[in-house]
Amino acid sequence: MTAHDTETHLDWGPTQLRHALDAAGVAMWSWNVDTDVFVMDTQGYRLWDVSREGRLSFEDLSAKIHPADRDRVRAAFSATRAVVGAYEIDFRILVGQDVRWISARGQGSDAGIRNRNMTGIFLDVTGRKQAEEGHELLAGEMSHRVKNLLAVASGLTQITSRSSSSIEDMAKQLTQRLTALGRAHDLVRPLPGDQGEAALLGDLFTVLLAPYEDEGAFAGRIRVAVPRMGVGEAAATGLALVIHELATNSLKYGALSIPEGTLDVSGSMIGDDVEVVWTEQGGPQVSPPQGAGGYGSELLSRTMTGHLGGTISHNWSKSGVLVTLKIDGNKLAV
Template sequence: MTTTASDLKPLLWEAKNLARAVEAAGVTLWSWNVDTDALAMDDRAYDLWGIARGIDVQFEDLSAHIHPADRDRVRAAFTATRSLIGAYEIDFRIMIGDELKWISARGQGDDAGIVQRVMFGVFLDVTGRKQAEEGRELLAGEMSHRVKNLLAIATGLTAITSRSTTTSREMADELTLRLTALGRAHDLVRPVPGQTEAASALLGDLLTVLLAPYDDLGAFSGRIRVSVPRMRVGEQATTTLALVVHELATNSLKHGALSVDTGILDVSCSAHDDAVTVVWTESGGPEVTPPSGDRYGYGSKLVERSMSGQLKGSIVYNWAPEGVVATLRMNPDRLAV
């Protein structure tokens, strides 16, 4: 016997099947007495909010779990729902211990569907969607920052090249070499598909590629001096460390030792069981003043996030007048990944 749509339709309204559909969709249910402020929720809603099942709750009990930055906004929104026409939706953050979740509360405004002074609605856990949105915004911000950095670097490299050449032909050739080297360095920040271990697998090789655009004779001579032990860097750590060094070099080219012919950059490294330490030391450049405002705003946050997040380490700056010193500490295990 063939089951038709008309045969299935009555099944939709059976209570047990509605409950199955609600559970499958991840929907949790609530009702709110607009006079007494009492809330009733299903068991999954209690679990979502981190509250013991079955106890009597009011809105203020839930408020204790709402992120402080969202609490007043959510309370005002719930109060205002009675005057809204049509469906409403509000997204907000809650804290369950140290865990942050995003919840979407949805219902019908303008007292539509109200029964005996009780309004009805649902809670949805939208943490995954919000994290994806934040990830996209972060990526867009990083890409914008990198593009601005690349333009600043190109301008700085042009100025450096003009001071070290005498003819337009020489300048064109040298600038092309520098920009080509910059392109190789940028590939380390954003690896190309299918990229495998190559020169960047060793810490010394990684620094050579990244710093080559800024020195006529390469990273191991001239005004950029590198002294590092023979150490292999994993593929993921290579991308992260390249981004950090790229940011430091950009700032030096704009404001520090690499912005003038007399500037010198020393990069040294020591490795121990508990940490790998890289020290970035600039000298011979303009007098250093500690950054203020947003001069290093986004870039500084990007570097700190990369060091603490991916490399489980830290970066500390010493804004000495004769030249900035940046000390990078990294977890050896994370550096090998």
């Protein structure tokens, strides 16, 4: 029996088709281009979270499209009437507090449409879009970290040159600092399978800031005094990322960029939460960044609010920046 003979014996009836569409999460729709009436199958009404009672128009459905995508989708659907061949458009819709990504696909051109109805399908592509956004975010974060590491390496070379008595001594100190930086970087990006126990808050700051300390005449310019408390494995990653970003900024623009600059990190308990104050003094005059800030500012804010359940604020005094970190004590222990 040939493949063609097999196909002719299969049941391609409505029931089989419906099962296949439901299994694939496909919703079917029909749009009357004259009356603007929009009709969907059960899967479509469920996907858009709209009632199938009463008349539904394309304009009614458009109200659920994300405001940033609404005009683009309206224009695209109107344009499909002149498109010859298949078309596809992805956009966001709002379902309560959630955002869903929808892919609308169909066949364009008024030619050949039946009873003035255009037909097509909707697919829920939220998972794919979230994965794409995650990959883009990861790529941006990795690019940002590589640029910062290059700047840090340059800054550490300058710090080392100030306290070295010979080329050999400088090479030894720089190697030690870069090795410490590698250990600090592992805290920012834990190695796969690393199931370490909770670290002490003070130890976390000390390890991460060790590469930036001078060993010569300027030794002791970094001082850490925080409550003795444990930091869970998950929270350590986020907090390490914040400390590393603040130290990098200080080395590039703040107190750690010149020999006379100092850094004080102090902490206290406020109820069940922890407040850490990062104080820079003796460095170059600082001023607030213009605009919304760069990727580093976004990274700090996102990590503090999302990962650590807290807040971050800056006081841009002329003597040096003062950064206040408020962290949810319950999340810090996880």
